[in-house]
Amino acid sequence: MADSAQLRPMTPDDLAAAMTVARSLPEWFNDGGIEQMTVDLCHQRGAVAEVDHDVVGFITWFSRAGVGEIGWIAVAPDHHRRGIGARLLEYAEDRLRRSGATEVQVETLGESVDYEPYERTRAFYRAAGFCYFKSVMTDNPGMPESLTLQKSLSPLLGD
Template identity: 35%
Template structure:
């Protein structure tokens, strides 16, 4: 059984190990970025048999919007529904705290890189829609276009 809960300090190294185990998705500088973000932003982990097997890091963008900055599942635990459970529960918690729209960025399909085909398909199954492509996105290397995705969690119009 897998449970999802908020990140605690003792989870950070396990999250970094997941990042390091996925070099086809994350560059060598990402573990330290994730460490910093886990120290000051919202984070959740998926735990199975006492082990962290996935995580998500989110930055609130005001009271009604948020961005998923980092998300990953341990390679040995992929394709078991953990990422879907993590995404659903995180988005549910965000919705419960007033978030209406969630954004994320990933590598655009213009780059023929097979690992990210599955990433884009996953987020699209989670209800995200690509709304733009930016190249170069500040902080990203030119030639690595960012696909900008959003998902609506609730109506954005004032009632």
């Protein structure tokens, strides 16, 4: 089903609505993740997806040494499988490309953790062209394996 979502830059006024979306996804974001997200959303660039003037999804990103990184992405459960996440990801990739990034990375729960919601997350990123970059075992019980996926960003036309 095609979505009718409108994408626009995230503003400070969107923080509460974005956090409402994130809290609607406890399968993906535990209390520690929500706490970190609350801080990150104040400092990272972002975009929101709106349907009927309601925020139903968001994405944040930042850049280090020419490599873009996706901070957070979330779409409200009743808007899953409508292409909103893919459109948000494309939006972020475009903004990163325009800022000079030639690659974009995302960190997610690793494959050694058998957990269906994150199997879907990894499939989402792979369908968007992301490939394995590195994997690290951690002491964090919420993310015992950190998987970094990476994608090359094609140059802007005319570059």
